[in-house]
Amino acid sequence: MFEYFFILTQTLSWTQARVNGGHVKKTRLATIANFFFPGAGYLILGVKRELALLWLAGVIALTVVEFGIRDSEPTLYAVMFAAVLVMNTAFAIDAYRAGKSIESGLTTA
Numbered sequence: 001m002f003e004y005f006f007i008l009t010q011t012l013s014w015t016q017a018r019v020n021g022g023h024v025k026k027t028r029l030a031t032i033a034n035f036f037f038p039g040a041g042y043l044i045l046g047v048k049r050e051l052a053l054l055w056l057a058g059v060i061a062l063t064v065v066e067f068g069i070r071d072s073e074p075t076l077y078a079v080m081f082a083a084v085l086v087m088n089t090a091f092a093i094d095a096y097r098a099g100k101s102i103e104s105g106l107t108t109a
Contacts, residue, residue, distance in 0.1 A: 024103065026044060026045065026099060027095075027096060027099025027100060027102075027103060028099075029044055030042070030044040030045045030095045030098075030099050031092050031095050031096040031099065032092070033095070034088075034091045034092045034094070034095035035088050035089065035091065036088070037056060037059060038055045038056070038058075038059050038091040039052035039053065039054070039056035039059065039091075040052070041091070041092070041095035041099075042055075042095060042098070045095065045098055045099055045102060047098050047102075048098075055091075062080075062084065065080075066080050066081070066084065
């Protein structure tokens with residue numbers, strides 16, 4: 001009887017390690033994706049799907065505006081670049097926290 005319990009616990013811990021290891025990679029990928037394409041990291045994690053799609057649409061629009069003012073308004077371009085850098089950093093941090101929360105089992109995807 002004890003042998004069956006031991007085998008069962010070993011199998012469950014191995015399965016849990018595989019699941020958590022996969023989620024660690026997913027968290028890292030989501031963090032990087034959310035930095036470069038805010039919203040994409042949430043889609044990878046499977047959270048905030050509706051908002052993620054809206055953020056991606058907003059990012060595309062901001063990119064068009066950003067490239068449009070690059071030559072004509074260099075000062076505004078620098079300000080916008082800095083603002084986008086701060087926002088993207090915040091999105092990456094949030095995706096990292098969401099992924100860690102899923103890894104720890106506090107929330108589900």
